[in-house]
Amino acid sequence: xxxxxxxxxxxxxxxxxxxxxxxxxxxxxxxxxxxxxxxxxxxxxxxxxxxxxxxxxxxxxxxxxxxxxxxxxxxxxxxxxxxxxxxxxxxxxxxxxxxxxxxxxxxxxxxxxxxxxxxxxxxxxxxxxxxxxxxxxxxxxxxxxxxxxxxxxxxxxxxxxxxxxxxxxxxxxxxxxxxxxxxxxxxxxxxxxxxxxxxxxxxxxxxxxxxxxxxxxxxxxxxxxxxxxxxxxxxxxxxxxxxxxxxxxxxxxxxxxxxxxxxxxxxxxxxxxxxxxxxxxxxxxxxxxxxxxxxxxxxxxxxxxxxxxxxxxxxxxxxxxxxxxxxxxxxxxxxxxxxxxxxxxxxxxxxxxxxxxxxxxxxxxxxxxxxxxxxxxxxxxxxxxxxxxxxxxxxxxxxxxxxxxxxxxxxxxxxxxxxxxxxxxxxxxxxxxxxxxxxxxxxxxxxxxxxxxxxxxxxxxxxxxxxxxxxxxxxxxxxxxxxxxxxxxxxxxxxxxxxxxxxxxxxxxxxxxxxxxxxxxxxxxxxxxxxxxxxxxxxxxxxxxxxxxxxxxxxxxxxxxxxxx
Numbered sequence: 001x002x003x004x005x006x007x008x009x010x011x012x013x014x015x016x017x018x019x020x021x022x023x024x025x026x027x028x029x030x031x032x033x034x035x036x037x038x039x040x041x042x043x044x045x046x047x048x049x050x051x052x053x054x055x056x057x058x059x060x061x062x063x064x065x066x067x068x069x070x071x072x073x074x075x076x077x078x079x080x081x082x083x084x085x086x087x088x089x090x091x092x093x094x095x096x097x098x099x100x101x102x103x104x105x106x107x108x109x110x111x112x113x114x115x116x117x118x119x120x121x122x123x124x125x126x127x128x129x130x131x132x133x134x135x136x137x138x139x140x141x142x143x144x145x146x147x148x149x150x151x152x153x154x155x156x157x158x159x160x161x162x163x164x165x166x167x168x169x170x171x172x173x174x175x176x177x178x179x180x181x182x183x184x185x186x187x188x189x190x191x192x193x194x195x196x197x198x199x200x201x202x203x204x205x206x207x208x209x210x211x212x213x214x215x216x217x218x219x220x221x222x223x224x225x226x227x228x229x230x231x232x233x234x235x236x237x238x239x240x241x242x243x244x245x246x247x248x249x250x251x252x253x254x255x256x257x258x259x260x261x262x263x264x265x266x267x268x269x270x271x272x273x274x275x276x277x278x279x280x281x282x283x284x285x286x287x288x289x290x291x292x293x294x295x296x297x298x299x300x301x302x303x304x305x306x307x308x309x310x311x312x313x314x315x316x317x318x319x320x321x322x323x324x325x326x327x328x329x330x331x332x333x334x335x336x337x338x339x340x341x342x343x344x345x346x347x348x349x350x351x352x353x354x355x356x357x358x359x360x361x362x363x364x365x366x367x368x369x370x371x372x373x374x375x376x377x378x379x380x381x382x383x384x385x386x387x388x389x390x391x392x393x394x395x396x397x398x399x400x401x402x403x404x405x406x407x408x409x410x411x412x413x414x415x416x417x418x419x420x421x422x423x424x425x426x427x428x429x430x431x432x433x434x435x436x437x438x439x440x441x442x443x444x445x446x447x448x449x450x451x452x453x454x455x456x457x458x459x460x461x462x463x464x465x466x467x468x469x470x471x472x473x474x475x476x477x478x479x480x481x482x483x484x485x486x487x488x489x490x491x492x493x494x495x496x497x498x499x500x501x502x503x504x505x506x507x508x509x510x511x512x513x514x515x516x517x518x519x520x521x522x523x524x525x526x527x528x529x530x531x532x533x534x535x536x537x538x539x540x541x542x543x544x545x546x547x548x549x550x551x552x553x554x555x556x557x558x559x560x561x562x563x564x565x
Contacts, residue, residue, distance in 0.1 A: 004053050005085045006041040007189045012053070015041065017542070043159040043187045052161040052189060053085065059115060059163070059190065082163070082190045091194040091217045095168075100128045102217065103167040103194045104135070111139040116162035122148035122170065154180030164188040169195055283336035284387050285343075285415060293333035294340040298384050300347045300377075303450045303470045306359060310548030311448075313539040330451070332388050343380045343415075350377035358428050358500070359447075359472040361548050366430075368498050375420040375493060378475055382424075382466055383411040385453040400457045403464055403479065407455075425490040427474045427510060430500040433555050436511070442518050443556040447472055448549065452517050465509050469517075476510055 004012045015037050023033035034046035042049040059082040082089070089106075093099030100121075107117050121132060136145045146157060148168070154177065169181060185191055282289045297304075335343065353374050357365040386408040396404070414420055429435045433443040453468035463481035467474060478487065486507040491498075 006038075006049065006053075007086055007187050008041040010041055012050075019046075039158075041187060042189065043157070043184075044161050048161040059110070059113075085189065087190050088185075088214045089192045089217065090215070091192065092197065093194070093217075094196050095128065099194055099196075100167050101131070103165055103192060104128055104131050106192055107132075107143070107165050108135055110163055111135060111142050114142065116142045116144075116160065117165055118144045118146070118157060118159055118162040119165045119167070120146045120148060120151070120154075120157070121167040154184050157184060159188060163190045163192070165192040167194045169193065169200060279333055281333070283339055284334045285339040285412060286336060288336050288338075291336040294335050294337055295331045296334045296340060296343075296384065298330045298332065298388055298453070299381065299450050299468070299470060300350070302347065302351045302355065306355075307448060307450060307471065310361070312543050312547050312549040330388070332384075334384065334387060343377075346373050346377035346380055349373035354473075355470065358430065359470070361551050364430060364472075364500075366499065366501050368500065370493060370495050370498060372418075372420060372495060375424060375495065376415065376418065378424050378426075378493065379411055379420050379422060380415055381468060382422075382475075382477060383408065383415060385468055386411065386455065386466070396457065399462055400464075403457070403462070404455060407464070407466070407479065422477060424493045425476050425478070426493045427476075427491065427506045428500050428503060429472045430503070436504070436506050438511075438514065440555075440557045442514070444552045444558070445518055445521055446514070447552040447555070449517070449521075452513075454513075456513075465513075467510065467513055474510060474514070 006012065006015055010018075016034075019030060019033040019037045022028075022036065023030045026033070031046065038044055038046040038049045042052070044052065091099055091102055093102075103121075104119075107119055110117050119132065121129075132145060136143050142162075144157075144162065151157075164184065166181070166185075185193070279293050280290060281293050283291055283293065349371065350373075353369060353371065357368045386404060411422065414422060427436070429443075429446045433446075434440045435443065435446055438446070448471050450470045451468065452474075455464055455466045457464050461481040464479035465476065465482075466479075467476040469475070475493070476490075478490075486509060489505045489507040490510075491503045
């Protein structure tokens with residue numbers, strides 16, 4: 001069951017907690033505190049906002065504007081869906097070609113369905129203005145009509161469970177009005193905005209406010225404002241246009257009409273032209289050219305999901321900047337859709353047969369069963385790490401680069417042939433700590449860190465060591481030239497059954513690397529700002545249950561107090 005959220009992004013459960021605390025601190029009745037929170041996060045009373053969450057999770061509307069457009073217009077009636085908990089429709093087009101009538105038509109459709117509307121317009125005394133006034137006279141109790149020229153403070157506008165429609169944002173010509181507009185949109189559950197051009201969305205600072213179910217309704221003009229519009233106005237469908245047409249599904253909805261409002265075609269496209277340009281390229285695995293490159297996780301997403309689900313705060317922090325929390329791990333555009341799907345299937349095998357069996361606070365398995373797909377899944381992570389590593393600055397000599405390129409190409413061929421012949425070693429952290437003779441304080445990082453990926457080169461003889469970690473385990477690969485004393489201390493991740501209780505040693509090179517990672521963690525920790533540490537402490541105090549983080553801290557010789565202690 002999905003968690004309900006208020007328009008600003010705060011969960012209902014958190015809002016209830018905040019309301020209780022506010023009521024206690026200010027000595028006011030709970031319902032008053034709830035109303036204050038609801039005004040802040042949704043510009044409505046608490047009861048109204050809860051009712052809106054219940055009834056407006058999915059609104060279907062049909063624009064009634066066709067009958068009010070100029071006589072030469074024959075634009076088709078639009079059908080739109082507003083999916084909760086937050087949706088935004090952006091109509092891009094000038095009033096001269098009837099764009100304002102589409103906004104007003106959506107308003108009429110909502111009103112006919114007994115959905116209240118707050119309508120902000122800069123329309124002058126023209127035909128659309130008369131249309132809006134007629135709607136206001138007919139639906140007095142459900143339509144709140146604001147004219148931009150009469151508004152000095154947008155913060156006075158209350159939504160009270162209404163859909164927000166803003167026809168033209170150009171009236172926000174100063175900083176205070178622009179900030180007021182941003183606050184208004186931020187607190188709206190369902191919003192319709194009309195702009196003349198896409199540039200207004202970017203320059204107006206609205207792009208960061210476009211959250212949830214976002215759709216763009218593009219009305220092309222005689223002077224197209226983007227390369228995308230130019231490509232699509234070519235009815236012969238150029239090669240570039242055909243590339244753009246390939247995108248579908250999760251992206252934005254474009255309605256393309258010419259300057260006479262004649263419908264050319266309905267298309268589905270990504271939300272920005274820049275995204276299309278930057279994501280087109282050659283697949284790093286199958287070498288398919290001029291394809292959309294999907295955003296691939298270097299370390300599988302299920303790992304980061306597990307860390308968040310079992311953490312105290314529900315967030316991630318990276319060594320790249322420990323003062324910034326995030327919701328996901330490192331991603332890069334590497335693969336075409338077909339290859340992304342192929343590797344994701346391997347990751348599912350890895351998750352089921354390996355990760356969930358070991359990264360388990362309740363009943364970790366003593367014995368695991370490894371198949372070829374699990375090994376290929378691990379191999380794919382090493383390959384992605386190596387491909388991503390080539391992008392960063394390193395102090396590698398020519399011999400290092402040659403060795404890494406050869407290894408990367410070898411892994412690529414194995415993935416394409418679905419035949420893993422690389423010896424993959426691993427070090428699981430099974431049983432009770434301390435693990436492998438490490439100090440007890442290392443336990444938390446060993447049980448909860450992900451990433452730590454690197455490829456290190458050594459001389460005499462020239463050789464490499466590739467490594468990465470996920471919670472409760474490290475994986476590593478030796479290049480040619482390593483001494484038998486290191487190899488003998490290693491455990492190969494081979495197919496078949498592996499008894500984790502019998503793994504009791506690791507090679508010195510891995511031991512030294514884990515020491516290095518712990519020292520880096522302590523160094524990063526010292527750079528954490530006091531304000532960030534205070535925020536974390538407050539988040540910890542709110543937790544009422546024992547999480548995986550609590551358990552790993554306890555196993556590290558530390559303790560975090562909870563209400564269940």
